[in-house]
Amino acid sequence: MDFEFNDDQLSLRDAVARWVDKGFGFERRHAIAKQGGHTREVYRELAELGLTGLAVSEAHGGMGFGAIEAMVVMEELGRGLVNAPYASAALVAPCVLAKASAEVQSAWLPRIASGEALVVLAHQERAARYRLNQVATSAQRAAGQWQLSGHKSVVPAADEADAFIVPARTSGHGDDAHGIGLFLVEKGAAGTHIQGYATQDGARAGELKLAGTPATLIEEDALPTLEQAGDVGIAAACAEGVGVMDKLVALTVEYMNTRKQFGTTLATFQALRHRMADVKMQLELGRSMSYFASLKLGESAAARRRALSQAKVQLGHSMRFVGQQCTQLHGGIGVTDEYIGSHYFKRLTMLEMTFGDTLHHLGEVSARMTDTTGVFA
Amino acid sequence: MDLNFTAEELAFRHDVRQWVADNLPKDISHKVHHALRLSRDDMQRWAKILGKKGWLASGWPKAFGGPGWSAVQKHLFEEECARAGSPRIVPFGPVMVAPVIMTFGTPEQQQRFLPGIASGEVWWSQGYSEPGAGSDLASLKTRAERRGDKYIVNGQKTWTTLAQFGEWIFCLVRTSTEGKPQTGISFLLIDMKSPGITVRPITMLDGEPEVNEVFFDSVEVPAENLIGEENKGWTYAKHLLAHERTNIADVNRAKREIERLKRIAKAEGVYDEARFRDQIALLEVDIVALEMLVLRVLSAEKSGKQSLDIAGLLKIKGSEIQQRYSELMMLAAGPFTQPYVREAMEAGWQGDWFARFGICAPLAGNYFNFRKTTIYGGSNEVQRNIVAQTVLG
Numbered sequence: 001m002d003f004e005f006n007d008d009q010l011s012l013r014d015a016v017a018r019w020v021d022k023g024f025g026f027e028r029r030h031a032i033a034k035q036g037g038h039t040r041e042v043y044r045e046l047a048e049l050g051l052t053g054l055a056v057s058e059a060h061g062g063m064g065f066g067a068i069e070a071m072v073v074m075e076e077l078g079r080g081l082v083n084a085p086y087a088s089a090a091l092v093a094p095c096v097l098a099k100a101s102a103e104v105q106s107a108w109l110p111r112i113a114s115g116e117a118l119v120v121l122a123h124q125e126r127a128a129r130y131r132l133n134q135v136a137t138s139a140q141r142a143a144g145q146w147q148l149s150g151h152k153s154v155v156p157a158a159d160e161a162d163a164f165i166v167p168a169r170t171s172g173h174g175d176d177a178h179g180i181g182l183f184l185v186e187k188g189a190a191g192t193h194i195q196g197y198a199t200q201d202g203a204r205a206g207e208l209k210l211a212g213t214p215a216t217l218i219e220e221d222a223l224p225t226l227e228q229a230g231d232v233g234i235a236a237a238c239a240e241g242v243g244v245m246d247k248l249v250a251l252t253v254e255y256m257n258t259r260k261q262f263g264t265t266l267a268t269f270q271a272l273r274h275r276m277a278d279v280k281m282q283l284e285l286g287r288s289m290s291y292f293a294s295l296k297l298g299e300s301a302a303a304r305r306r307a308l309s310q311a312k313v314q315l316g317h318s319m320r321f322v323g324q325q326c327t328q329l330h331g332g333i334g335v336t337d338e339y340i341g342s343h344y345f346k347r348l349t350m351l352e353m354t355f356g357d358t359l360h361h362l363g364e365v366s367a368r369m370t371d372t373t374g375v376f377a
Numbered sequence: 378m379d380l381n382f383t384a385e386e387l388a389f390r391h392d393v394r395q396w397v398a399d400n401l402p403k404d405i406s407h408k409v410h411h412a413l414r415l416s417r418d419d420m421q422r423w424a425k426i427l428g429k430k431g432w433l434a435s436g437w438p439k440a441f442g443g444p445g446w447s448a449v450q451k452h453l454f455e456e457e458c459a460r461a462g463s464p465r466i467v468p469f470g471p472v473m474v475a476p477v478i479m480t481f482g483t484p485e486q487q488q489r490f491l492p493g494i495a496s497g498e499v500w501w502s503q504g505y506s507e508p509g510a511g512s513d514l515a516s517l518k519t520r521a522e523r524r525g526d527k528y529i530v531n532g533q534k535t536w537t538t539l540a541q542f543g544e545w546i547f548c549l550v551r552t553s554t555e556g557k558p559q560t561g562i563s564f565l566l567i568d569m570k571s572p573g574i575t576v577r578p579i580t581m582l583d584g585e586p587e588v589n590e591v592f593f594d595s596v597e598v599p600a601e602n603l604i605g606e607e608n609k610g611w612t613y614a615k616h617l618l619a620h621e622r623t624n625i626a627d628v629n630r631a632k633r634e635i636e637r638l639k640r641i642a643k644a645e646g647v648y649d650e651a652r653f654r655d656q657i658a659l660l661e662v663d664i665v666a667l668e669m670l671v672l673r674v675l676s677a678e679k680s681g682k683q684s685l686d687i688a689g690l691l692k693i694k695g696s697e698i699q700q701r702y703s704e705l706m707m708l709a710a711g712p713f714t715q716p717y718v719r720e721a722m723e724a725g726w727q728g729d730w731f732a733r734f735g736i737c738a739p740l741a742g743n744y745f746n747f748r749k750t751t752i753y754g755g756s757n758e759v760q761r762n763i764v765a766q767t768v769l770g
Contacts, residue, residue: 001379001381001382001383001386001672001675001676001679002378002379002676002680003378003672003673003677004378004676004682005378005678006378009378012542068378145459158571234557237596249768253768253769256769257769267769267770270762273761273765273769274758274761274765275761276765276768276769277693277760277761277764278761280690280764280765280767280768281690281694281764284687284690285667286664288669288670288673289662289665289666289669291673292380292665292666292669295379295380306448310661310665314662314663314665314666318571348734356603360656361603362658362662363655364657365658365662366651366655366657366658369639369654369658371631371639372636373664373665374632374664374665374668375380375668377632
């Protein structure tokens with residue numbers, strides 16, 4: 001039992017933090033957000049740092065790092081409010097593609113590791129909310145070729161991506177656990193229609209429509225893989241949330257020690273001090289459960305899914321509380337577009353709804369409850 | 378980063394589990410698992426069993442006769458005890474006053490007092506709070522005047538937990554009114570059989586006399602019972618408060634109690650009711666998060682790093698969780714917590730009534746009793762002041 005980071009992890013953290021300090025200031029981010037949230041350029045810079053190969057095996061040109069390294073990077077990207085689709089492209093996609101044939105892996109993983117290819121998970125559907133097994137998009141095989149039809153929503157960086165990982169039904173319907181395949185769809189494939197848009201938090205997403213679109217099978221009957229990928233996404237969202245909260249709390253502390261009203265700094269008022277104590281509580285419970293999420297990613301499916309849902313419930317509460325209260329503690333400036341803090345709040349808000357919101361995961365925790373409770377239960 | 382305990386730690390846990398299973402009297406664990414009333418004898422019987430094994434002094438270094446366990450071993454020991462349904466160790470002797478005696482006491486004081494604490498023979502109480510000094514403890518007024526080789530103590534302590542059983546009491550007393558309130562306080566060990574001491578139980582809202590008023594009327598205390606230097610008592614008391622941090626979260630007991638909550642919810646038919654079950658699920662998340670917080674503090678201690686600034690959070694969250702599970706247990710039983718039958722709190726009581734409502738008997742009382750958790754040990758509002766200080770300066 002040890003929560004210290006090793007030297008490699010610390011230098012990884014340093015490398016990301018230094019890049020953020022030097023190359024990703026608020027003005028640059030703000031300008032990107034105002035122009036629609038296109039971040040391919042930013043993603044290239046992350047690739048130059050070697051970060052896009054983090055979760056790709058060494059055999060495919062990556063670093064083959066694990067969950068803790070991913071967590072460290074996500075925390076720092078959160079702290080810097082980096083609006084690139086890193087989690088989806090560099091962490092979730094390699095997790096899925098590791099299940100693909102050797103041929104598909106060789107074709108894509110080296111290019112993902114180098115940052116040349118941006119591959120994102122396109123799993124959300126309008127009627128599914130957060131249920132990964134609720135898939136309407138269909139996959140049909142004709143003359144040895146899979147073809148997909150359906151509509152995936154709020155796909156990260158949709159109009160900048162080179163390929164999409166798409167869950168689609170090869171059999172069954174509605175929320176059947178079986179019959180969900182995972183497919184790779186390339187940009188520009190016949191029958192695709194992509195509509196990109198900016199997101200609330202200054203990033204980019206889009207709609208992906210598929211009509212008889214040719215696709216490469218990654219894995220049949222792949223719900224377990226999709227769930228695992230979702231859990232990688234949850235751990236990433238948790239870690240990013242911790243970084244975002246860390247920075248927002250630091251901004252708020254600085255503001256409270258500077259801003260004066262009634263002749264004294266805000267930091268002297270007990271009502272506000274107690275609020276900050278509560279904020280600190282939520283931050284540290286969140287950090288604890290973010291560690292928990294990443295540390296549990298390698299467990300058996302049942303233990304992993306229960307743990308990741310528990311983590312997302314805590315982070316959901318933490319992110320909402322910290323976001324709302326830090327905004328409140330800033331007063332008027334906290335609700336302006338020009339102030340950096342409000343953008344941290346917006347990111348926290350969107351992270352709560354990434355890979356399942358608090359109520360969804362509370363339902364999961366409730367459904368998966370056993371007689372025992374605890375970190376090792 | 379690694380969540381798992383080492384092989385040695387797991388072997389240690391295994392040994393403790395086995396020993397507790399073999400040595401914890403079943404009649405006592407039955408009471409703990411059902412939240413029935415524990416007598417003085419129950420508590421002291423277990424303390425003496427632990428004392429004989431050398432484990433009552435679980436946090437003590439070897440030099441003073443403790444097992445010299447690491448923070449992690451101590452945590453695992455507490456976890457195993459809680460899990461098996463052992464009573465909480467009454468902390469005033471082994472956990473609270475002993476470290477102060479070890480750090481600031483003379484060799485004579487150490488030889489005189491520590492063996493009786495380690496063996497569980499001597500029951501200690503804590504004389505801190507006064508009618509006029511609660512959260513603002515430094516404003517305490519109980520006077521100790523030096524006359525020759527004695528102190529003459531006059532005043533009153535209150536909220537003194539289980540002082541009706543106490544044989545010795547460690548007190549913060551005022552020896553000077555000069556300067557800041559904190560600088561005139563001394564740390565005194567007092568024999569409760571001394572003439573002039575009156576203990577009056579206070580019946581609490583659950584109907585139980587858990588705490589007391591302790592009156593001092595010209596009580597003579599030998600000067601050799603002063604710990605350290607006169608007027609330095611506040612420093613020693615702060616040392617005491619800093620000494621126990623992870624223990625106060627009581628996460629191990631919470632893990633046992635949520636299991637009891639689930640059993641009660643099943644028995645009362647609300648476990649499968651989504652609205653109720655979700656509340657248990659929320660509590661479960663809280664408990665896992667608190668356990669992770671505790672493990673982080675332990676890990677920091679293990680690696681010898683300066684303690685994280687999160688230790689202050691443990692008391693707040695731990696006490697809120699205690700209140701929450703007691704609340705949910707009561708709500709699970711609903712109207713059947715209404716009957717107030719004191720005998721039903723005793724083990725083995727078998728009225729007709731018990732067969733129907735037995736599981737519900739202690740629940741409302743526990744809930745009422747647990748309102749104390751956010752008040753004692755420095756109210757949670759005081760804790761928030763401390764946390765805010767670490768965050769905002």
